[in-house]
Amino acid sequence: MPLDAIPVVIAPSGLRAGELSGNAPPLLREIAEMVRRLLASGETSAIDLQALPLTPADLEWLREQLGEGEIAVTLNADGESSLDETACPGVWWITHHNPMGAVVSAFIEVAFVPEVVKAHPEDVVIGLEHLELLISDLS
Amino acid sequence: MKGPLIETLARHGVTRRTFVKYCATLASMMALPPAAGRAMAEAMAAAPAASKRPSVIWLPFQECTGCTESITRSHSPTLEGLIFDVISLDYQETLMAAAGHQAEEALHAAMAANDGKYLLIVDGSIPLGLDGAYSCIAGKSNLETLKEVAKGAAAIVAMGSCAAYGGLPKANPNPTGAVSVADIIKDKPIINIPGCPPIPAVITGVLAHYLTFGSLPELDKHSRPKAFYGETIHDRCYRRPFYDQGKFAKTFDDEGARKGWCLFELGCKGPVTYNACATVKWNGGVSWPVESGHGCLGCSEPDFWDAGGFYKALSMPADPLKLAAKAAVVGAAAGVAVSFVNRGKKSAAKSAHEKTTLADLEK
Numbered sequence A: 001m002p003l004d005a006i007p008v009v010i011a012p013s014g015l016r017a018g019e020l021s022g023n024a025p026p027l028l029r030e031i032a033e034m035v036r037r038l039l040a041s042g043e044t045s046a047i048d049l050q051a052l053p054l055t056p057a058d059l060e061w062l063r064e065q066l067g068e069g070e071i072a073v074t075l076n077a078d079g080e081s082s083l084d085e086t087a088c089p090g091v092w093w094i095t096h097h098n099p100m101g102a103v104v105s106a107f108i109e110v111a112f113v114p115e116v117v118k119a120h121p122e123d124v125v126i127g128l129e130h131l132e133l134l135i136s137d138l139s
Numbered sequence B: 001m002k003g004p005l006i007e008t009l010a011r012h013g014v015t016r017r018t019f020v021k022y023c024a025t026l027a028s029m030m031a032l033p034p035a036a037g038r039a040m041a042e043a044m045a046a047a048p049a050a051s052k053r054p055s056v057i058w059l060p061f062q063e064c065t066g067c068t069e070s071i072t073r074s075h076s077p078t079l080e081g082l083i084f085d086v087i088s089l090d091y092q093e094t095l096m097a098a099a100g101h102q103a104e105e106a107l108h109a110a111m112a113a114n115d116g117k118y119l120l121i122v123d124g125s126i127p128l129g130l131d132g133a134y135s136c137i138a139g140k141s142n143l144e145t146l147k148e149v150a151k152g153a154a155a156i157v158a159m160g161s162c163a164a165y166g167g168l169p170k171a172n173p174n175p176t177g178a179v180s181v182a183d184i185i186k187d188k189p190i191i192n193i194p195g196c197p198p199i200p201a202v203i204t205g206v207l208a209h210y211l212t213f214g215s216l217p218e219l220d221k222h223s224r225p226k227a228f229y230g231e232t233i234h235d236r237c238y239r240r241p242f243y244d245q246g247k248f249a250k251t252f253d254d255e256g257a258r259k260g261w262c263l264f265e266l267g268c269k270g271p272v273t274y275n276a277c278a279t280v281k282w283n284g285g286v287s288w289p290v291e292s293g294h295g296c297l298g299c300s301e302p303d304f305w306d307a308g309g310f311y312k313a314l315s316m317p318a319d320p321l322k323l324a325a326k327a328a329v330v331g332a333a334a335g336v337a338v339s340f341v342n343r344g345k346k347s348a349a350k351s352a353h354e355k356t357t358l359a360d361l362e363k
């Protein structure tokens, strides 16, 4: 039986999803402050987007304001994560998905490079060992 | 960030980045600031060698092992289960290799070595009938064991609705005289993680919080962590717009049900149930009861088992806070609003009843 034979209609999401709550604009000031801190002391910081009363429209607005940067990183770790630089260098829009594709958390991170992107020295050591193994196989 | 935990995880194919992502998400779920995610990742990763890990003793009483199933069968067992690498789980009948006298020895050795410092997890209720003879382990009644082990505990986690409230064993007529942990132990910090069973991420979240910050998270009036039990199912239910529009499914196969309308009239207890199902969901975020088409049973609330019927509509709508304050007045108004629900079967909550329970709300 094809799936569309089951007469289930997907419920539309929250009614007020399309409305702006007015909670997003102040975030721009907060982000600016975070960027100032990054420049002054190198301190990184983040905003948990799910902890704030933001509607999908708010998030869209914010994302549009921040614009699109040059770098988009995809992390494959227990589901996909996207770490996208915005048009404001140092401001990253991070969305973590679970293996089912659902969003599990979302952050704005202010950092030169998001922490999780950098390879850890210990992992690099493991990589080097692997390379050496490959090289020894050459002979 | 390095340590034995990271190495263990790596052996299970869990990368460092996966772990960082997990901790970030866990912190977000617990409404902790993003920096707490880093702190958790670092604290857990740096877990000391086995001998120095915080000792955890897990006592099973009158229970069905569903709570253990919940945590051990979570969607990413390695990740949720990583908590077992951070603690020293010194006694857990279902999971431990030892049995019989060996197991009891392990229990007493752990109690002696970590006196005043171990975390005690309890699942299951404690039967008081027939001097506790309904449930005994190693020749001792659960009551004796609980008192003995609680004495040296730093804090107690009552895992699941049975340990937290008495649960199904306590259901009328409560043949075994089942009671909750808090009914017996009065002089220790107790945190309740109710649910039948509780959501795995809630269990691990609370443990991670305790291990990282050395304290229990903020609790509500039923001693539940506010981060997970701060809002009702109804507050976060995606079917809520239909509730607000008065669009209700009347049977499980009518047009309303197919269109995903609100399940209030089919007995959904979401409006009076504080739990995280609507946001954290089950089975790794696949779905949750209301999304699967069935009303909430109210499994994280006291006495949900005796509330009169899973398929009977609550006699009043929505806001339990207002209900508690003005049960009589709201009851009258709500009676009109939902007069088409189970009409005439019973009046609303008894007047002047300050504490509104599920049972009061049933028709």
Ligand code: SF4
Binding pocket: B233, B234, B235, B237, B238, B239, B240, B241, B243, B261, B262, B263, B264, B268, B269, B270, B271, B290, B295, B296
């Ligand atoms: S009554 Fe139940 S199904 Fe309806 S909106 Fe509330 S929680 Fe959702």
Ligand code: SF4
Binding pocket: B195, B196, B233, B273, B274, B275, B277, B288, B289, B290, B295, B296, B297, B298, B299, B300
């Ligand atoms: S939806 Fe309700 S009954 Fe079902 S698991 Fe969640 S709190 Fe318990």
